Amino acid sequence: MSAVLDHHDAHAHDHDHHHAPTGWRRWVYATNHKDIGTLYLIFSFVMFLFGGVLALGIRAELFQPGLQVVNPELFNQFTTMHGLIMVFGAIMPAFVGFANWMIPLQIGASDMAFARMNNFSFWLMVPAAIILAASFFMPGGAPAAGWTLYAPLTLQMGPSMDAAIFALHILGASSIMGAINIIVTILNMRAPGMTLMKMPMFCWTWLITAYLLIAVIPVLAGAITMTLTDRHFGTAFFNPAGGGDPVMYQHIFWFFGHPEVYILILPAFGIVSQIIPAFSRKKLFGYTSMVYATASIAILSFIVWAHHMYTTGMPVTGQLFFMYATMLIAVPTGVKVFNWIATMWKGSMTFETPMLWAVGFIFVFTMGGFTGLILSMAPLDQQLHDTYYVVAHFHYTMVAGSLFALFGGFYYWAPKWSGVMYSEVRGKIHFWLSLIFFNITFFPQHFLGLAGMPRRYADYPMQFADFNMISSIGAFGFGLMQVYFLLFVVLPVMRGRGEKAPQKPWEAAEGLEWEVPSPAPHHTYETPPKLDASATRVIG
Amino acid sequence: VDSLPGGPQRNGLNFQPPASRMAEELHSLHWFMLALCAVIFVLVFGVMFYSILKHRKAAGHKAQELPEPLWVELGWTIVPLLIVIGMALPATRLVVAQKDTTNADLTIKVTGMQWKWGYDYIKGEGEGISVLQTLDPEHRRIADEGARGVKLDDYLLKVDNPLVVPVGKKVRVITTATDVIHAWMVPAFGIKQDAIPGFVRDNWFRAEKTGDYYGQCAELCGKEHAFMPIHVRVVTQEEYSAWVKEQLEIMAAKADDPNKVWTLTDLVARGASVYAANCAVCHQANGQGSGPFKPLDGSAIVTAQDHTEFLQIMLNGKGAMPAWRQLSDTELAAVMTYAKNSWSNNTERLIQPAEVMAAR
Amino acid sequence: MSAATQGTTPYYFVPGLSRHPFMSAFGLFFVILGAGQWVNGSAWAPYSVAFGLIWWLVVLYQWFRDAIVESEGGLYGRKIDISYRWSMTWFIFSEVMFFGAFFTALWWARAHSVPTLGNSEHALLWPDFQAVWPSVMAGMTASPAGIVEPFQTMGPFWLPTINTALLLTSGVTLTIAHHAIQDGNRSKTIAFMWLTVLLGFVFLCVQGYEYYHAYTDLNLRLDSGVYGSTFFMLTGFHGFHVFVGMIMLLVITLRLQKGHFTKERHFGFEGAAWYWHFVDVVWLGLYVVVYWM
């Protein structure tokens, strides 16, 4: 630890940014990866609450058959904006926040490779979020074509559609710059001795995620640009009357969209791969195969997109190709699950809150994976496509997957960020009640989907009433738990209330982030640390 | 509320009761998958929870690093691979069967429209029949009022005109749409097919039992997406033949002569019902529109002396406004005349069917 | 900051607080706010876009100025050089994927949607439609509904071929400039850089004329069905990239005149050159699939 602090004086150059800047400038003009990470995390949580309130609007309307709360137009706006905001505003930025905080710490770098561009990535999201939120007040209301923005329904939307398109462009630019920053940081700024194959799993998963981002976000930009010109400049990309094809939109969108869902899950895998070994008091089992599995998932993700389009009427060969390719993804994902369990096997486990989230993640995410496998079977998808079964599937992967891992990561690293321990009791309450309410919300949706309830429905036949009611009750419970998390866990931690956190609060946690004090000083590893052979400890 | 035969089951836990071989096959494929997944799930998490119980620090267990022999890693790559292949085999057979639309006895073109279904019998017995299927407006009204205290087994599934098909016959459905993408789904038959504007797609079903079967639109198509149900009535061959005969007679009797010259009052009266059935969802009964849907009351295009632009928009659509070519010349003339002479529009202008016919 | 700091290059320079990122985002807010409304005909929107763009460009100017000062002040070590190389590489990769979307659109329209719309099944909807790609047979519009006014397609001769020659030549002159800088021959570098920029500029003029010709003589427009859509979007985005690349080269040239860059260290130069070559390669793709096929 002292080694780290000593570097301070050893510095020759004359910049004054060594002492944490104060006041609003510290945040608005930030170049420090930790500050920017914090900004990202706060932003994403605000967006999560916003998206969550929209979800509660959806669930309130679906509480009973009949339209009581919103009209169908507004309902579709809620669904669309809920999806867009959760995916682009909440989960993706949250992972970028983790990347900002942890990657430089984990690889022994002084900061992100491009500190100013890093802040640019962050501040670009704010205008986009403002415009997305403002779209509710534009004539005709917010976009209501689903988060997938299928043509030609998008052509019928009001001006808010264009606002959303530009907002997405900006968010995309932000993501691409963020991804470039992350890749370059990892490739170029590792401390000597931190070889790629010694790097913590979280860095590995982010490296691959960043690659996916750079590969697919521009494709989304292309798709929505064509939507824009079709809407206003008379192009006919998606208009059959002029020789175009609405299904082409879907191909281009899902070429982005499917890798996108792995963008949402790979960093989650990374976080879980950090937590499980720490609380099993063992090394991660099968590190190498974990890396290969992650890479395989990423590569396969480029050739499965049309499993979202089985009912558009592809030829047999297309159906079969995409079905086989999709099913293959179960194999590398399985490798990950087995490695985690093997890490736990013969360990010496304790179950502090981060570990609870991680184990909860494995358990519930796997259910989402299995329903994914069932959806991937083209013939079954003919029954299940666009029903609540799909909604259940992706909330099992994105809420019980991405979000749970984010919570786990928060509990795991918050002591390092803030210097105080969260309340273990409250963390456990948050976990258990979230887990229970999550399942109350989304498990019944499998039944709804199997029984034939289509998604994006503002109203439904009365036979579906009971499960919808259960689901709505669960959703409010789940939402309440997140408010509890904010008020009773996050705020105290941010205010520094709580037991002082030791440098390494977890007995068996490994990695360079635990080699600096808690809270992590504003500047760390300004000159590269000397690492031991395993690249997990600083020795000089 | 009780289960609706041929439609959703009350608190149903699985697919709706199958009424076709394909739906049965899907049913068993789903059970097969469920069983396999359950077994894997129990095995995998059995191990995990065993470990959680036994290898916890509180139970005094000391951490032991495990060797990482290659066979373990290979094993848990290859075994899942084999399982997945085992799952893919039955699925492959069904994909091929689902896509085989040859040798159909009857071909029906299904057109998705905001927000109703059009059916044209284009080949086989009944050729020439056209049916338009819309949700019972009463149900739509109940929905708007919050459906409090209402108990209807066929809530949101009741339509004016069911699609009638004979039992045991292979029916090929050709889907298309006029405005945005819809999807034609009937769970009991195990069929769901997107209806894409400008393109046709095909699929098929063969109902094994007579009765009424229900489905709903399964692709987000705008605000009334939840309100465009599907009702298929499967009847015996004799009943079907009788139905076809009856339909053809009705159609012959009902066909409007597009060259008939109408009076203003008659045309407005006819237009009122066309308006209520087609236009009021967006433009509202009072013609004021809402959101992106433009008001007709006081609209310059509607009231103009020159009908060209109005006709153009009715026939080809514009922006959020879909094309209405599927309406007959008389219906279009009526509804346009209605718009020109309702609310504060008092133009006394009228459009005759012949003018619409010429504009097509 | 000048040569004095030379020799004390930090291990990895991390800039201190900077207002540029926030200010850039602030400007872009007005750009997207206005753009979304402009396409819907709002009267104030163009001002919003103009204000935002100017604001943003001013900020960008300051931002780059700071970076150049840092670079020339010797704050950028070997590591930062590598970072810039990686970042440029990945940025270009993202651009490749962006163009990929539009190339895919062209391929899909040509190989899939138009033929499908004209096949026997689709005679149900478009009984009179003949699925022939416009560049294959004169007079075709590839529009099933016949909503597209007749137009002529843009063949490879002569404008696009001239443009190909221009771009290829510019690649050569750029390479000569690169060799010159490596040899430390600054005046030759500058001369060839100006030549490259000029070639880029002429390319843009020719393309501008080509568009004019398309609109006035060929009746080939952005709304000429899917042919016009893909033609103008692909060539238009490419042209925009040429414009951006030209600005990059121009800035580099001006910097060279100011005495920036050395024999050994001139990544700014190389980054702009990579970009230019990328734009070149995209053009060759366009030249083949848009004009020849």
Ligand code: HEA
């Ligand atoms: C984090 C996000 C995430 C993740 C990780 C996944 C993972 C998977 N998804 Fe999911 N998916 C979504 C998010 C995600 N999905 C979203 C958002 C949608 C809807 C989009 C929309 O329409 O709005 C969707 C929709 C979707 C569909 C389309 C459904 C439809 O619209 O009709 C399909 C179909 O194939 C599918 C399949 C899969 C598969 C096979 C996986 C696999 O990766 C899962 C692999 C995991 C396992 C299988 C479990 C662990 C494995 C083992 C324990 C090994 C042993 C197992 C076996 C041998 C079987 N998904």
Ligand code: HEA
């Ligand atoms: C990672 C992304 C993510 C996350 C985290 C969530 C979280 C939730 N989602 Fe969402 N969802 C999507 C991504 C996500 N969703 C996507 C992509 C779609 C598809 C959209 C489309 O079809 O286009 C979708 C669609 C979707 C639907 C289907 C809508 C439809 O088809 O019409 C439903 C319905 O139940 C739903 C519910 C929920 C609920 C209850 C939560 C909960 O987990 C939310 C919990 C959070 C809160 C509730 C906020 C905290 C509470 C407050 C701020 C205070 C108020 C609280 C109380 C008073 C209790 N989601």
Ligand code: CUA
């Ligand atoms: Cu039609 Cu949904």
Ligand SMILES: [Cu+2]
């Ligand atoms: Cu997918």
